[in-house]
Amino acid sequence: MAGFDLEKQHFPLQKIQDVVDLFRGQLTRDGGIDLSLLSIILGTIENALTINRSHTVSKENETKLQPIFPVIEWETIEALHTKFVTIIKSNVDLSKYPEKFATRELVKRVSDVIWGGLTRAFYKDRAHLQSLYSFLTGNKLDCFGVAIGVVAAFQVLGYSDVHLALSEDHAWVVFGENQDQSAEVTWHGKGNEDKRGQPISETVSAKHWLYLNGYPVVCSIEMEVAALVSAANPSITASIDSVEMGSLQQELLWLLHDMGHLAKYPMALGNLADLEEICETPGRPPPLNLLTEGVQSAEQYYKNQHIYPYTYLGGHLYRIGDYRKALKAWACASDVIKNYDYNREDEEIYKEFIEIANDLLPNVMKHVSLDPESLRFDTEAYANFLRFYDGICQWEEGSPTPVLHTVWAKQFVFSLGKFDSRIRKCVQIHADGVEDESSSSDSNSEDENEENCDVNANGIVKDSLVVKDVIVKKPCGRKPKAKRRRFG
Numbered sequence: 001m002a003g004f005d006l007e008k009q010h011f012p013l014q015k016i017q018d019v020v021d022l023f024r025g026q027l028t029r030d031g032g033i034d035l036s037l038l039s040i041i042l043g044t045i046e047n048a049l050t051i052n053r054s055h056t057v058s059k060e061n062e063t064k065l066q067p068i069f070p071v072i073e074w075e076t077i078e079a080l081h082t083k084f085v086t087i088i089k090s091n092v093d094l095s096k097y098p099e100k101f102a103t104r105e106l107v108k109r110v111s112d113v114i115w116g117g118l119t120r121a122f123y124k125d126r127a128h129l130q131s132l133y134s135f136l137t138g139n140k141l142d143c144f145g146v147a148i149g150v151v152a153a154f155q156v157l158g159y160s161d162v163h164l165a166l167s168e169d170h171a172w173v174v175f176g177e178n179q180d181q182s183a184e185v186t187w188h189g190k191g192n193e194d195k196r197g198q199p200i201s202e203t204v205s206a207k208h209w210l211y212l213n214g215y216p217v218v219c220s221i222e223m224e225v226a227a228l229v230s231a232a233n234p235s236i237t238a239s240i241d242s243v244e245m246g247s248l249q250q251e252l253l254w255l256l257h258d259m260g261h262l263a264k265y266p267m268a269l270g271n272l273a274d275l276e277e278i279c280e281t282p283g284r285p286p287p288l289n290l291l292t293e294g295v296q297s298a299e300q301y302y303k304n305q306h307i308y309p310y311t312y313l314g315g316h317l318y319r320i321g322d323y324r325k326a327l328k329a330w331a332c333a334s335d336v337i338k339n340y341d342y343n344r345e346d347e348e349i350y351k352e353f354i355e356i357a358n359d360l361l362p363n364v365m366k367h368v369s370l371d372p373e374s375l376r377f378d379t380e381a382y383a384n385f386l387r388f389y390d391g392i393c394q395w396e397e398g399s400p401t402p403v404l405h406t407v408w409a410k411q412f413v414f415s416l417g418k419f420d421s422r423i424r425k426c427v428q429i430h431a432d433g434v435e436d437e438s439s440s441s442d443s444n445s446e447d448e449n450e451e452n453c454d455v456n457a458n459g460i461v462k463d464s465l466v467v468k469d470v471i472v473k474k475p476c477g478r479k480p481k482a483k484r485r486r487f488g
């Protein structure tokens, strides 16, 4: 196949650098990127490194004690690629679709072809079902795999307007001359009827986390490569990862990062940060830089409607023991979720907040000691703690599905009680625009500590009132004054 001469020269693939060079060649050549080829290559390697690890090791690797890596022959990849092209072209009669750009009917047809190629009874939550290798050798795909398979199929059919749209827990496609059309192409979650073929309207996405309130990541072809790489799964078992697959993913993400293709993809930046946390790449910036990039990307391109940039950041800070900043990141995540209405298809983000509130935060509060530097005496930490819970209360308000239950309340009381009692006296909560007689009493306590009030934290919500200012005072925080008796 003349078109593949450039790729052929990289084969046989025997080490990570061979794959990186092939991806770089694809990403830099004009002739366009072949998504199905890259998905098949990545899936073949993932399969050999995680599921079928009994492969031959090349002489070169054997002697140099290189990480083991399968020898991938061109013929293997070419056969699978030909199979995919044949399935798509023989099942889609393009004479019925004369338009230059994709139509909703054609998108539904291509989705049906991928859908029709799947075995009925398979456990869709299993790992390693995200690539075309899985589709072509096992007739199995997860929900992301169906979506990327549809996009790859349209490439095979010669369309350049069909692209992947990603939220934080769902994927669909955009298409049309102005990319202003959208369509479901896969299913979501368990027990939900799939809505394949339907558009994602503004009413469907408004205040709905699953559609990021209308601010999904709409991929370029290069970002679709980044999605393929992000979706690669190095896990061999629940507790063991393939080092080779992880470092291949890491190297490919750096390649994409250096080419600017992660700039609008916060989750890919988060994935790379997590890989760097596990095994840093010499000469590369620390994970915190990537996580900050992810937050800035969400603020700049997606109106700060994404949650995961903050929970990626909070999780990392938690793991390195920077609990103050972790708490701030989680409060920022809560500031985002509070504008959404929670519903039954949002379980993934619900689990994320449950883990923070009922596992991570209590652990933070358990660990804090009597050390005056501890969180217990930090007023800004307390304000962030209140902001975190307040956002969750506001998330529940107006939602068709309740969020909170007694477990949340028990953990809230546990964590709240860990803050030093004087902290709570240092925090004044002013109702937003609602002047009531009690607010005048606040001024007394303010007078009493006048010299201490110099920090304004972000607003929080109290009961049904939006509270604009939380006035916090320093000395109750970090270093209690000498005259204060040590606690306990």
Ligand SMILES: CC1(C)CN=C(N2CCN(c3ncnc4sc(C(F)(F)C(F)(F)F)cc34)CC2)S1
Pocket: 143, 144, 166, 167, 168, 169, 170, 171, 227, 230, 231, 267, 268, 271, 308, 311, 312, 315, 352
């Ligand atoms: C802070 C966290 C709990 C750590 N890992 C997280 N991930 C891991 C990686 N991940 C992702 N990483 C890159 N791209 C995507 S596209 C996507 C999805 F839209 F949901 C899809 F396509 F339906 F699966 C998910 C996802 C999902 C979120 S969020």
